[in-house]
Amino acid sequence: MNKNDLRYIKTEELITDTYENMLKTGERSINVTKLCKTARINTSTFYAHYLDIEDLHVNLCKKRLTELLAAEPAMDLLYDDSATFVRALSSLITDNMAVLGPLFAERKGLMLDIVEENLMERYADENTPLAMQAKIRFCGGGAMRLLSGKDGISMTDEVIRLINKIMN
Numbered sequence: 001m002n003k004n005d006l007r008y009i010k011t012e013e014l015i016t017d018t019y020e021n022m023l024k025t026g027e028r029s030i031n032v033t034k035l036c037k038t039a040r041i042n043t044s045t046f047y048a049h050y051l052d053i054e055d056l057h058v059n060l061c062k063k064r065l066t067e068l069l070a071a072e073p074a075m076d077l078l079y080d081d082s083a084t085f086v087r088a089l090s091s092l093i094t095d096n097m098a099v100l101g102p103l104f105a106e107r108k109g110l111m112l113d114i115v116e117e118n119l120m121e122r123y124a125d126e127n128t129p130l131a132m133q134a135k136i137r138f139c140g141g142g143a144m145r146l147l148s149g150k151d152g153i154s155m156t157d158e159v160i161r162l163i164n165k166i167m168n
Contacts, residue, residue: 012049014039016060023102058110061103065114068096078123078140082163086156089115089140090147108148116141139163 002008018039022030032053036043050056069075074088093100093111104111119140124133143159 008049011041011045014041015046015049015056016063019056019060020102023105057103061107061110062114064099064103065111066118068092068099069115069118075119075122078119078136078163079167082139082167083160086143086147086160086163089144090156093144093148112141112145112148115144135166139166 015035019030019035022035022038027034030053032043032046035053035056036046046056050059069092072088072092074081074084077085077088100111116137120133120136123136123140128136139162143163146155146159
């Protein structure tokens with residue numbers, strides 16, 4: 001089926017909305033049969049869109065987090081104003097836990113990987129030297145990993161200092 005077809009798009013939205021609602025209500029053992037029964041679709045319809053529940057989960061996580069990152073103007077400030085970048089990144093995750101919490105409840109590593117991947121797409125291309133790619137990964141992804149730890153918020157100023165030192 002054509003992925004641009006309205007029926008395909010609406011069905012995909014139904015699948016993702018149903019899955020997200022099941023997660024929000026605390027459902028943790030979601031399988032394809034249960035999801036399809038709740039969404040009132042056939043399992044073959046599900047498999048026309050996703051390989052399995054894990055594929056659905058990862059794709060939905062990427063979609064939601066990428067939408068949030070794209071809407072945050074400070075994500076473009078890694079080089080120019082790392083303090084604003086770090087604070088905005090931290091706030092973005094904290095302020096959107098109603099959306100992100102159910103998706104990443106037991107998968108914080110996945111969230112961090114998606115943030116890092118998004119920053120690499122934003123700041124690097126195939127011509128970016130490896131040393132610069134490492135800096136981007138360390139400063140963007142590393143900042144997020146440090147800030148998401150148990151002492152994260154108290155480390156904000158130190159993370160900003162380290163990023164400034166590395167990027168300059």
